[in-house]
Amino acid sequence: MPDQRPRLSTRDLLGPTAIFFGALLIAVAVAVGPLLGDTLRKVPLDIDQTWVADGSDGTQLLDRCSLDAPRARVVAGAVQQHRRILAVRPANARVVTLQAGTALGVEHYLIDGREVTPKQACAEATINATVDRVTLDRATAAPTGSSEIQYSDQRPAVPVPDRRGYTYVLPFGFRTGGAQYFDPSTRRTLPMRAVGTETVDGRQATHFVIDVPDTDLAVAQQDPPFGSAQEPRAVIRKPAAWFGTFPGVSPTEELVATLHHRATRDLYVDRATGVILSERAQIHETYRFAADVTARSPELAGYGLTNIETTLASDPQTVRDAAREATRRGRPVTVVTRAVPITGGVAGVVLLGTGWWLLRRRSREAGAGGFEPESGPISDPDETERSTDR
Secondary structure, X not given: OOOOOXXXXXXXXXXXXXXXXXXXXHHHHHHXXXXXXXXXXXXXXXXXXXXXXXXXXXXXXXXHHHHHOOOOOEEEEXXXXXXXXXXXXXXXXXXXXXXXXXXXXXXXXXEOOEEEXXXXXXXXXXXXXXXXXXXXXXOOOOEEEEEEEEOOOOOOOEEOOOOOOEOOOOOOXXXXXXXXXXXXXXXXXXXXXXXXXXXXXXXXXXXXXXXXXXXXXXXXXXXXXXEOOOOHHHEEEEEHHHHOOOOOOOOOOEEEEEEEEEEEEEEEEEOOOOOEEEEEEEEEEEEEEOHHHHOOOHHHHOOOEEEEEEEXXXXXXXXXXXXXXXXXXXXXXXXXXXXXXXXXXXXXXXXXXXXXXXXXHHHHHHHOOOOOOOOOOOOOHHHHHHHHHO
């Protein structure tokens, strides 16, 4: 006769089932962070940011109306910078292309104590504008070699195949040591000095300082394949009298001055996501004569005509928007690398403990006679054998 063994009841399966699912949850909790976390720690494909920076009080500007006047004039005024950063093609799981359009414009001039708009003053409101296009590795936020900058809508873009350094975003979990910044105006790669940590709109940010050295933009923005591809404002050709009075120089002699740019940039970068939360830039631009001209007299060598001198700082709305963007980018990473592992780990431990307790309980019940076989008569083995022989 087949062996009559007791069948497992639902109560018998509760313990092993709890242990199985507890171990599964713990395994998921351990693996989900490393497996999915890196896939989320990337520059997103849906970037669309608008930046506004206001110029400081006491901003000095070259009066654009004086470009057609007998003499150059520097006046006080107010400026504002606008920037829009968009993610465009090519973009995929590995790379993303950012297109940043930046324009610095005059809000008003102060002429004879009155606020005069550029239109009223016969001048163009835009001081300078660039379109910067760069393809980044989404994991490292480093340029991949595909980059170009356009300094004028009437001139072709300048390719920058050797571009290195961050400009508009840093990677998740960036390192402060050895970080580099690429400055689109001068096309220089410069060190980023971490000088401390600050709280910006409730988020912890690393404060970087970048010193942009004096650079002749007429030289820095040249690109041999395209000839004169720099900004139109980078070079001014005017009679000497327009610049001033110089001993030994005829007032009608044409002199060439090139635009020199230097700046100090402060970036406040979200420590968790690499989002730039706030930015400040002290900008100094002056027109100076070339070496062959300055060699003629000390007055020419020491001459400098201010184009703009100001400090640009992100406005409060820009800072708030950047902080919200950092929160949006960081939330999925936090959920996957912290919330899910902690929740899964705790639930797994609870299930393991419950399963072990259930098994011990059933074991004690079985040892105390708690197991009851199926009801019905029990056959005598000897009687069964005799019936078979007959």
